[in-house]
Amino acid sequence: MRNKAVRITAAVLVLLSFGLFGISANMSGLEIMEQVYNRPSGDDMTATLNMTLTNSRGSTRDRSIAQYRSDEEDMEKKLMFFTAPADVRDTSFMSWSYADGRDDDQWIYLPALRRVKRISSGNQNDSFMGSDFTYDDLGERHPSEDTHTLLREEELMGKTCYVVESIPRTGGEEISRTLNWVVKDEWIGLKKKFYDDDGELYKELSIEAFEKISGFWLITDMTMRSVQDGTSTRISMEDVSFNDNLSSSLFTERRMKMGPPR
């Protein structure tokens, strides 16, 4: 009886393994990146981002941001308050991103101007606050914007990862291709390499820590290194909270001027 049970269990595991491998083998690069894009991330999230910029000589500058995100119907709203250093304090930035792929709406509040100003979302490749991250890096690039090819599987940080090559569908972008290391079944990116339009490695994103918080996988510590410039930016997250039922009144011009909730 025991032997029968063992045999059945083994058979199930083999079938399951084949099944999984079968799914894996059949998954395309696009499907993997869609899994990443659609990975559950809660209805809303609150976090504090600490950003350390290191220049090529090794000197550092620190930034601190209070971030709020809310997923509404076909729309993601994000609001960031810059809380340090003093010369950028009280500046806030809000973006509304749309599932249908149209351009984001973006606004910035500059305390010196005392005005919430609509800004262009066309400069997604611009540096975010002088860091090695672009606005595009910090947002969620829709998979349909690139063609994706599954290259291989690799072990990274003790996890089995898919390595997917992504190439922008439209020419003329600053980044000609990226390589993405995506943890199998958890659909979280552990590493990303960016190549410039000459095909040279431009910058590299590495993940120092990721964890499951309130049932959602989240990268909590990451570093972007600009290989050609010798600079890097580390972002660590703390005070992370999911599904706090953030009010829609948070993502408004009023709140941008008022500053983060106290």
Added chain:
Amino acid sequence: MKMMTGDAKAEMGILSGRQIPGRLVLMLLSAAAFMLFFLMPADAEDIELRGMLRSYTGVRLHEDGADIPVNEQTVDLSLEGWGDMTQITINPFGYVGADPSDGIDLGIREAYIDFFFPSMDLRVGKQAVVWGEAEGAFITDIVSPQDMRSFILADFREIRMGIPAVRADYYEGPFTFEAVWVPTFTPTQPPAADSIWAVQPDLSQAPLPVSDDLDFVEEGVDKDLENSEIFGKISYFGSEINAEVMAGWAWDDQPLITGIDLNSSSEIDTIYQGYERFGVFGGSLSTTFGSTVFRSEAAAYLNKSFTVKEAAGLGVDQYNQLHALAGLDWSIGGITLSSQYIFQYIHDYDTEIMMAEEFDNTLTFMVQDSYLSDTLTAKFFSYLGMGAFDTVDALLRPSLTWKFEDGVHIETGAEIFLGDDDGNFGQYKDNSLVYAAVSWYF
């Protein structure tokens, strides 16, 4: 640009933004302090002091050599305190000029208390109000007067003066309904009489000869309830568009020549200046076309007063004026660009109007780029005034800002005035200067 003498200001009791505020301001502040004391919870969650120190030196180059007309040290503080539903803000400042005998110029730019309700905010006290979409132009943004202490101020925030006011904002979905009541009128702060930015009114078109010994007498606005200003605005904040519609019953912040006296030689020897009422309605909007932001703003000033030539001298007459702007913001390869066209038109223009053209056209252009992880920013801003398209004058403002470390900025640049003596900018062509400034934010 008009000028009034310091004596005249004192006689008329005109208050500058840097002098001790008037009685009503003190009353409002006292009321705010009273409310703060009694309404703020005992365990006020937070109090924060922040500020800025700046040293600014401008060197004017001319044929005879160079002088330093601007050598100013600035302290700008902000004290904020929070309760559960309230916040106080006090913004004192001080300027120490090039001449030590001038002493320290102290003032309170803003001092107010905010009350926050679920769908409404109320702000009481001395405050700066900013409206509209224009940058470097004031179209619907006429609630707060301007500090013209120097034609060029190092920080844009310092241009707007705080005024004693009560402001209420009510929020309903994407709409905001705002009302501002300004109980007493505060005029624009003119440059000091001995400032390089002080200019005499252009009386070249006056119908009578002007005495060399000219006196200016300014007639202020009585602090009566009927002289208060009121403004209202409805704004919409949405995905496709941001839009505002506003109206107001205001005083013109700039003094106007309202009359003259003649001496025994029938020369104009006394100029009377005063302030006149006008109505305003207007609006603004911003939206995006692809990656380009389009901004526009327009206001109609109804029955606005202008100085006119009369048989017996100078007087005042009312006209309707249109002031409008259209602008684009875009970026190319990380470089930010912005351009605006600003237009003014006086309806039923009469050639007897002095110191104002029927049409006035101004272009602005800005280009900005940052390098070395945003630690170095190069910026060029220009005004190109075109009058009625037959004259040209300009202000060119190149600058370079280096963020030496977090919170410490070192800036250098130039203010270059071009044009004829009667141009808005050309009249300052002898004041073109290069400058350097160090600012520390904490």
